[in-house]
Amino acid sequence: MTTALAPTLTAADRCDRCGAQAYVRARLTSGGELLFCGHHGREHLPKLQHLATQIEDETDRLLEQEFSTGVGER
Numbered sequence: 001m002t003t004a005l006a007p008t009l010t011a012a013d014r015c016d017r018c019g020a021q022a023y024v025r026a027r028l029t030s031g032g033e034l035l036f037c038g039h040h041g042r043e044h045l046p047k048l049q050h051l052a053t054q055i056e057d058e059t060d061r062l063l064e065q066e067f068s069t070g071v072g073e074r
């Protein structure tokens with residue numbers, strides 16, 4: 001079990017555009033919330049900077065997953 005850097009986005013969070021697992025969450029000034037996968041996150045983040053009050057970008061985890069696939073805990 002790891003307690004460090006607990007992700008706030010889970011496998012249940014899905015990209016609003018394509019339904020893939022979400023790695024970016026944007027809280028909008030309107031009070032709404034948008035979820036994006038890594039791909040769509042990169043695509044939309046530049047625009048969201050103006051609309052969102054807070055952006056959580058967990059796309060780093062995509063890289064970690066690639067490197068740690070099948071390795072388990074370090």
Ligand SMILES: [Zn+2]
Pocket residue numbers: 015016017018019020036037038039040041
């Ligand atoms: Zn997507």
